Amino acid sequence: MDLYLKARKLAQERAQQIIDGIKPDEYFVENDECKETIYLLSDPEQRTILLKKFDQNEKQKAVASLRSYIRWKRRRRIIRNSSKIAAILVLVIGIAITFYSPSPTNLQTREPDGYLTPGKPQATLILANGQEIKLDRELELKEKNTAILNKKSGEVVYTPDSGNVEIQQYNTIKVPRYGEYSVVLSDGSRIKLNSESELRYPVVFTGEQREVYLKGEAYMEISKDQKPFIVHAYDTRIKVYGTSFDVNSYNPDEIRIVLVQGKVGIHHSKMQEVILYPNQLARVSEKEGIVVKENINVNYYIAWQEGYFAFEEERLEDIMTTLSRWYRMKVIFENPQLKDIRFTASVQKEENISKLLNQFELTRTVSFNIIENQIFIK
Structure with missing residues (x-):
């Protein structure tokens, strides 16, 4: 099985583990195939090759595949777990980066206390x-x-x-x-x-x-x-x-x-x-x-009143407009064309917004630079 299929299989399995309430460290320690896949993904060249293969269209197919793979017992659990499951957009490359790299993404941030705080x-x-x-x-x-x-x-x-x-x-x-x-x-x-x-x-x-x-x-x-x-x-x-x-x-x-x-x-x-x-x-x-x-x-439309923000195939500009009503932040698009990129993801309203931006950055289609309460998108 090549790395692409291993990574996709790992993402599906990890999503099921999330639903079953198994912590990441327990899963990674007990699953030898998981550890092997993550080790391979820790190689920057392998990640680059995989990202090229796993283009934007394929990412969306993976999202649909994952949704079909998991049989949800309650609809609300989709929303409550989708912030983690949305990482399927880039397979489990984010997992490898988290475990093998000093910093999880290239997100540049100078975020003093009091900025980007939730409402x-x-x-x-x-x-x-x-x-x-x-x-x-x-x-x-x-x-x-x-x-x-x-x-x-x-x-x-x-x-x-x-x-x-x-x-x-x-x-x-x-x-x-x-x-x-x-x-x-x-x-x-x-x-x-x-x-x-x-x-x-x-x-x-x-x-x-x-x-x-x-x-x-x-x-x-x-x-x-x-x-x-x-x-x-x-x-x-x-x-x-x-x-x-x-x-x-x-x-x-x-x-x-x-x-x-x-x-x-x-x-x-x-x-x-x-x-x-x-x-x-x-x-x-x-x-x-x-x-x-x-x-x-x-x-996806009522998640806000249950303590979550959830987005399905929404434009980045619309996502940031919604978030800016809740988080104390200003959004500046340095590249206007990025406004129309669409994402599927969610985040708890009490979480740091950087967690959601990290998900977006893993797609390699957009990057964020946070300076105080301003988010520059390029």
């Missing part, structure tokens, strides 16, 4: 009277016969009493860059807001329908009720029928809705309502209307 739960609550409250501690408030409890975990909860409320008053929660926050509305619906997002909502829902107004991105789990739930995202209106879904409105010119469970109806301008079903994605724009994509892997 944290943080938000500001704006009450109906305009008062702004920073949600940085546990606190209890009372507004319109409703108890408002802010938790240390990064969630504010509305609990109405049994009294009737005739006048509807609104609160707004704003999440800054490098933050995220959750709110449990008075009807029990739970909404998690991503960085640079805000939600305007009633303290208590009155009238014939429940309506909220979103800017940015939110993952919503809407409680079932006789009153329909309406999400306004600029010119797009989403009618919810008791469901779980993600709305991304960072770009007002193209709203993205991904449905996890249930059913939603999408309205835009004078267009006819479009019904979205589980595992479907809708893109809404003035130019193209409502375009629906079926049979998507929703986990």
